[in-house]
Amino acid sequence: MSDSKQKYSRRDFFKASGLIAAGAVGGPTVLGGLRKAEAAAPEVAPMESHFSACDMCFNKCGLIARSENGVVTKLDPNPKFLKSRGMLCARGNAGINQVYDPDRLKYPLLRVGERGEGKWKRISWDEALDLAASKMEEVRKKYLPCGHLFSAGTDLQSQFVGRFAEVYGSFNVTSHESLCLVSNNRAFLDTFGEVPHPDVLNSKYIIMAGANRFEALVTPDSMDLMTTMRENGCKLVTLDPRYTKTAALSDEWYPIKPGTDMVFMLALAHVIVGEKLYDAQWIEEKTYGIEQLAEHVKQYTPEFAAEECGIPAKAIARIAREIAAAAPAAMIYPGRRSSDYEDSTQIRRAFAIVNGLLGNWDRPGGLLAARAVGLKGVQYDAPWYDDNHYDRVDADKVPMMFEHEGSFLLTRDAVLADDPYEVRGWLVYKTNPMGTAPNRKKTIEMMNKMDFVTVVDIAMSDTAWYADLVLPSQSYLERADPCSGLQGSSACACVIKRDPVIDPLYESRACFDVMKGLAERMDLGEFFDFTIPEYREKQLAGLPKAEEVLDRDGVYYNPSKVYGIYEGKVYKTLSKKVELYNQRYEQMGIDPLPVYTPPTKVPANQFRLVIGRNALVTQSSTANNELLHEFVPTNTLWLNPQAAQKLNIADGDVVQVSSSVGTQELKAEVTDKIRTDTVYMLTGFNTLSTRQHLAHNNGASIADILEGDIDAITGNAALHTTFVTVTRKVA
Template identity: 30%
Template sequence: MKAVKDDELTWIPTCCNGCGGQTGILAGIRDGEVVKIKPNSENPIGVALTWEEFQEQKQRGGRVCLKGVHAPRQWADPERLTRPLLRKGPRGSGQWQTISWEEALALLAERLEQLRREHGPESLLWFCEDHSFIHIQEEFCRAYGTPNFLNHTNICDAGRRAGFLRVLGIERPLAHLSQARVILLLGWNPLEAVKWMYLPAALEQALDQGARLFVADPVRSKTASRGHWLPVRPGTDGALVLALCHILWRDGKYQRDFVQQYTSGWDEFAVYLQDKTPAWAAELTGLEERKIEELAALLAEYAPRVVVDAWCGVSHYSNGMETTRAVACLNALLGTIDRPGGLLWPERFKLTGRPPQPNWPQIASPAVDGRGAAYPFAHKSGSYVAAREAILSGQPYQPRAAVVVFQNLMLSLPNVEKSEAALRRLDFLAVCDVYLSETALLADLVLPGTHFYERYDLTVNWTAFPSLSLRQPVVEPRSGIWPEYEWILELARKLSLSGFDLSYQQYLDWQVKQACGLSLSELASLPGAVFNRGPTRYEKWRERPFPTESGRIQLGCDWQPPGTLPNQDYPFYMVNWKVYQHTHTRSQNNPALLQAYGENPLWIHPETAAALGIGPEDRVRVESEYGWIESGVFLTEGIHPRVVGLAHGFGHWALGSRAKGRGAAVNRLLAGTAEAGSGQAILKECRVRLRKVDK
């Protein structure tokens, strides 16, 4: 779709990257400035999950969230980095020398060549976001010779993916909320932690049509307030799910024909379920047995048009992968898989790498994070936590340098002290980011990052039909900033790595042709710069096997209660969550978003606060075995009395003048471990004690 002029603005289609959802947008440009954003209704991410609903609803227009609407404020922020910086004082001192891009890339190439020569290519770690120009970074690592390419997914939903993959062979099934009759969500708040902008409307549509909504969460989120709140104890969701499975088995109310034809391991799973009774689950979760029985009966009555789904509020625990396995098994017993109103098996375009691969050397060293070994079900994104442990321990070998692109490891990983110790231990650290983040403060070399308005990328949309959209530059990069793919290509050439003699546009052109047969220019010229191919196909298991070893759904689970529970010294669970107004740790310098949500007070139940002598104007010190924070409080009955919690993403001491000093960083309280199967960072399992801070 070519640029369209109206209202004295030139409207250019692209994709938002204010979060991982990649919503389609139209950027309104005047005199080289981004002055307004509106939804792109040709992109299904802002419209609907399925082809039929997309065709019907796109005439009403798309949707874009608050973060997308106010992204121009970040693009125009005068505190953005604009020039490469070379450290001149001690790490973390903030003493920098501004250098040219040519000097920066020459230095980076020199240090990486020295590293490869003296310590081997495997001593380089590369951390990056899980979407932006990921293939070119991964291929740089392959050509350089390091197996240690890691990305954001392992601090996001790697545990969820592993659980579903083990049972269904489908890494990321999608909830067809709009057509469900009963919805059970565990640790998921789609009205606030909005992954894709079609989700809130889909949930509201279901409720308008009479769907019954149940939300298991220790916090009464906005989503929970729209239905029946089940205030489970943190980390016990799996017990609830297994008890629901037990009742279906006990009463013979599971979808018998579906289970017999399309699953394996049913006899063994039935034996496993025998002692997972409602009484057992009630003791662990704190829910009433009666409510568990009633919920099971309702699910059985309306199956298969029911959704049972769980996201990061569940998978960020030591039992997160097994909880997700339980969720997948429950969906199998209810026969919801790939049926309208159930969990859909998405068909997606696949982006391959470059034109025919060069003969890069075989990488002999194992990945330093133990993926496939210590973590047998690890996602290809690796494990940040395990890589950090390797830096600190030197085992299985010593990483000596890291390149970090758009990741703030200091505030994104559990246990801030461990992250700082690991980064300080590296011989060389290069960071590329939009702001001088807490991680960038510890770098030897800092490269300014582009805003997503200034670069290319491809998005394979998470919809129930194949959809490919183009992020394209709508303005020139500020102050001559090099787009990340351009400096990565130049770095590869300086290191004489083979296969990097093409432009990034040629690279994308190849990917688009392999995915859908179009050229890059043809994709750009389509309405909304999106290629969609319908229809949504359901019940694909009738025509092809499930992508598991057996070709069937593989029932099974080994769930245990969480490893960290409150005790006499630390009597409260501590949880954290996302809020609608912010994205992880990267949006807290945006003045418009801070006006909407400027701090993250600690939520405390009024009964708990009264017992501790804490009032609404007080501040509290929150302590765990691993650290402490200080916070204001928000007294609310919308949290379990044995639980306290706050929003993730605050507590900056860098990033920008507006972000500094706002709120508290929950990561300071966390142990800093990973889930044993998937390597997923454990970001929500914590116990604490509280005391009022003297005024």
């Protein structure tokens, strides 16, 4: 492809295939209705190609959108996009169904009935923006700037929501991440000083716990895992209460007792430290706290761990020796979603510590440091509001929350309690806490507390369903987006951007334009006084060739050192070393080394409900995707045959699943792919919103059942602490 556009005209096609001549043979007027000819080459329709980046999950895989007459017909992977290894998964392919979803939001809607009743009135954009701006002004006046909450999902335009919140004066911005991965980030940050990129491709031994990389696709890790297993003979050991596809493709799989990953890791440390299987020099030079660790893990013998986690002691000891022998090209895979238990950060600290012992930091096959790609931040001077609250509404509830992510669950509690202050306005962009946050009833209560809620989204999500004003946003194929820097492990550090592939459908507007429209109405227009291309120009100021390369290849690479970045550099921790023992935790009264507490025993006649991913579902955002719905028409409750027999439940029976906060009904899938004490279901079903007709009244909503505990260190949601009863529904 010579540039970002590739056009075939009909005439070129006829020239190329010689069909003009063929057509003349069969083309007298009598045969007017006949086909021109049946050549060996098929009919070649004109096709345009545009680069873009996928938005069906967070990975942002480079893609080439093929379109005919302004309609996208196919999304293909961008072969030059190294981070995704030139692939586009099923969800990526189903992006077309998101863009052309008949249920998509088409124009601004104002609620006219009760919240959640589904009565709406179509209004004009001017009316909508005038109304939202005046309501936001009201909230600011009455409850101070922090009285307004802003939530934005993972999107290249979410930064404009953050910018808007800041110039509006609110500290209260929550992201989706506190329902997802912040415990893991915290743990690795507090061990290595930054969040690592696992060099799966070059690893020889990987322990996969709390992650399901072949189903929950992460680029390039998922692809690299298969490549290294197939081509480098990498060994994969998976710990999972479910026999996931990752488990099935592993060399070893252990249906670990949920909540005991930490003791397994500590036992690995016990063996590695006890048998001195680590690189003593590396540990001496690069780490802090080996003595304390050695003392601490003495108690965690493989035998003790075996009792707790159900994995044979011999296997634990063997695995410890094997992975130590493979080090440093070996790793405990850091995983991603870590919202599991109240000690999730400590659990993940145990993962990080074993990685520390393996000496794999900054080395091939280990954990890699982030590489700067050279994008510049776009600065602005946000106004300061003297008359405001001092801090976030969810501040000081947990010791180590990420300020810029917040904690959705702590925020929700604070809003409900009006403690420390009242929050009465909410603007949500492309995130759906009503559909994904645990304990949906509480989210509804939170909604009811609000004076005015505006939701900007492409679809009528459950959150939108309860809002006052719903604004249709553009899909990723309809808009220009700022540049974004991505790192794909050892594969690349790169820059991407998006430009419109098609004209916006209906009355949809980009989030940026919505924020700009609101800002202009609130005397904050100066902070949005630019266009996306101008914004990108500033971002790319240090990369003179980038724009041109982006147009040519759809991606810009800025090659830099991959390994050994930390040679001669200090780690961003208190001790300036890899902290096996965390000094700051000690100062704050947090366990400086992870202390294992057995998980709460599953009560009799109950099950632990675990959640998980599937390569065909991105939580609630794919709920109404027609193509993906064909693959996953509903969610089911995985139930072990032994447990099912006791409960007299047969495969396909409708069961009621109840926790202390809610009850849902769905079909049982009786399978020996899950432990007897555990049940599992997929997210994204049984929406409240009827405008997601494929998911409404279909399956069960996990948000309705999960109880909503939090990780004590980060305030991250703890999604595996809910116990449920399962009963066969009597017809």
